[in-house]
Amino acid sequence: MSVRDRIIMLVVLTLVALASIGGYAILQSHWNASEVKVVTEGVVPSALATADMVAQLKDVQISTMAVVTSPDANLARQANDKLSAQKGALQQSLELQLRQASSDTQRGLVEQAMESLANYFAAIDDTAKLKLAGQQTLAEANLFATVGQYQSELEVIVETLRIEKNRTKDSAIDALNRSLTQTVSAISVVSLAAILGLSFLGLLLYRQVILPITHMQEMMSEIATHQDFTHRLPVGSNDEIGRSIVAFNTMIEKIQESSAQLKQKTNDIQTMLQNMPQGILTIAEGNRVHPEYSAFLESIFECSDIAGRDVMELVFANTNLGADSLAQIEAAGGACIGEDVMNFEFNAHLLVGEIEKTMPDGRIKILDLNWSPITDEADITVRLLLCVRDVTELRQLAAEANEQKRELEIIGEILAVSQEKFHEFVASALKFIDENELVIRACPKSQPEAIAKLFRNMHTIKGNARTYGLRHLTNIVHSAEQTYAELRKERPGIAWDQALLLDELAGVRAAVERYAKVNDVSLGRKGPGRRGNVDRYLMVEREQIRKTLHRLETVNTSNLHELIATRDAVRNVLRRLGTEPISQVLAGVFDSTPALAKELGKIPPVVIVEDNGYFVHTQVSGMLKNIFMHLVRNSVDHGLETPDERLAQGKLAAGTIQLQMGVADGMLEIMLSDDGRGLALQRIRQIAEDKGLIETGELLSDEEIARLIFRPGFSTAETVTEVSGRGVGMDAVQDFVKRENGRIDIVFTDQAVGAEFRQFETIVYLPESCAVFAEESDIDDDLEEAELDDQAIDAGDLRAVS
């Protein structure tokens, strides 16, 4: 039942109760009024009338007496008339009583009285007649006998009637009183019942309406105060309150949803702010940093007390910006915040995009700044959003990439010049620079001849550099030449400044030396070069330079990863300039191995080369070819057994020769081993004794015996074969290695100390600088593909320089 229905019901019930009580009261008062009327107008007068009747009866008696006792006839007649009138009145009174008789008793008594009255009046009449007829005595006798008798009888009846009437009156009054009391009690009880009933209903209504509303209000206040949207109000009924609660719950649910979404969003933003590798802050009125900023900001600025700081101090203190720039930034920020967003357009160009900030320890960070306005609905800028990126590394990498680009361009320029001519150019340029330095040092003041010489020399360097297409160098030389040209004028725009001129000259020298270094180190073309020496040729693919340059030119300088990848790729290319894979260096050696094996009646061995990413400089490739030609031939000749021997020992018919490269303890190691019979220590000892290299029976370790093979003139072949015995023994091999500041050694790989044959590997140690480590890269792949594809190697694609 709805609250409305309940209230209506309560009102209706109240009305019904009031109406009932009122109706009953009206009814009762009506009834009581009629009762009162009956008593006052009927019972009481009637009772009084009976008393009167007693008097009337006495009057009649007296009048009768008067008639009888009257002395003459006249008087008797007069008395008789009076008597008649009194009789009539008595008769009337009695008739009235008959009409007013309220009970059978009364009626009976009245009828009895009337009967007695009739007899009484008859006796009186008889007596009166006798008197009037003059029969006095008879009349008197009749009066006392008959009349008196009836009179007594009538008196008794009337008295009885009077008593009866009085009794009726008393009982009527009693009844009336009782009735009134009853009415009052009844109304009181009904009213009380109505009050109780209505109170009960009111209480019920209160409990069912007010209490839930109060409860609802409390719960709502609770939720509103604590913002705890997980709570729901219990729905206790299906009335307006119940529906209000359902509506409220739905609303809370919606609030909870949106609050959860908001929370999630806030959380997301917080997570972003906590984890994004970028500094983000917002600037509020007064150039203050808002408390919500990205955690990374702290690592950028290397401090944690950022909230509320003055942005001018936090971001712009100790930067490369001048006081005026700072004032402009401050004013521009102030002009934007709290104003129409248009002001941001007006002043955004004053908000700098990059600063160099000096940290407390002296490091300089390059910070990229990105500004944007945060606006409200009215397009007012409430805060400025500032994204800070530490681009120090990025800028360094970009500079590095730029440097690499320059180096590659220089390489391209140098490669266009023959080694011999380049060597001459560098030598002459340095000579001119030396001369100029002496000239400048000798002249504290401007001297026309000195300037002329400086200009001439520099002009010559420039001419030569230009001739050879060394563009980078030409630019630097040109600017020095321009200085001299200016000084040569009659009214030079600049003054003769020894220190400045020396500085400038040092710059030119550095540029020339850089070219020389690229030539000597990167390209391995140190020295004047030797015509006709194939080993000294350096192969650099023009396409590779072009591709690398292209990659450098197109690199996205704002992408750290791309920059790093490009730098590493280019570094690999640069490192690998003037280097070759060992497999390529020794290709001739391994190509000749099958033929050699067949010559010796052996199956061509399997050759395994593991360079482990190391490339050898071309300077040592000739030496490596020479020594490994000998070492591999030794392996095939002395190490590997014939197929029959091998099969008998459970080995595969074809032997294996393995070459490995690596760097350890600052030395490049090239290890050669085979799965042949091993080093014939007994035989080596025998030969050494035979040749008098050692005393017979001299105590020597296996290692000492092994090293005997490096002694000059030693040869282990039983017969001088076509292959090994060419007079180039292991002593020559050792010489070759030593010439490149290396050494050679034999290391046993088994534990069979003192055995006739021992497994071993020959290790060639060379300075680490003889090799470079270069990882594979896209550009490398391109390069290798080109190198492996014979068709690609023609005069147009390759530049051979000596």
Added chain:
Amino acid sequence: MAQVLVVDDSSTVRNEVCDFLKANGLQVASAVDGKDGLDKLKSDPAIKLVVSDVNMPNMDGLTMAEKIRGDLKNNAVNIIMLTTENSPSMKERGKAAGIKGWIVKPFNGAAVIGSLKKLVA
């Protein structure tokens, strides 16, 4: 008849701003201080935009702006301030005087011309 009134006591700035606005197709009038600016604005009802310096002799830019709104009862004209600095109190006064914006000096025409043209339209 002009669209823009440039008020600045420095002839260098005044000419630079005027020339730039003219070069961008706007009709420009100029005034040398706040008083002059008020007179010019009174005599030319076509002016839609006032670009004014703040610190000027006789009458400064902010006072002029207040008088434009107060004495002249001209609430239609857009007012932009050219300034080198701005303090909260300046901004407060500017807001009360219905100033549309602040351009921090040096005047960089390219950065502001788009917005200025909108204010004249």
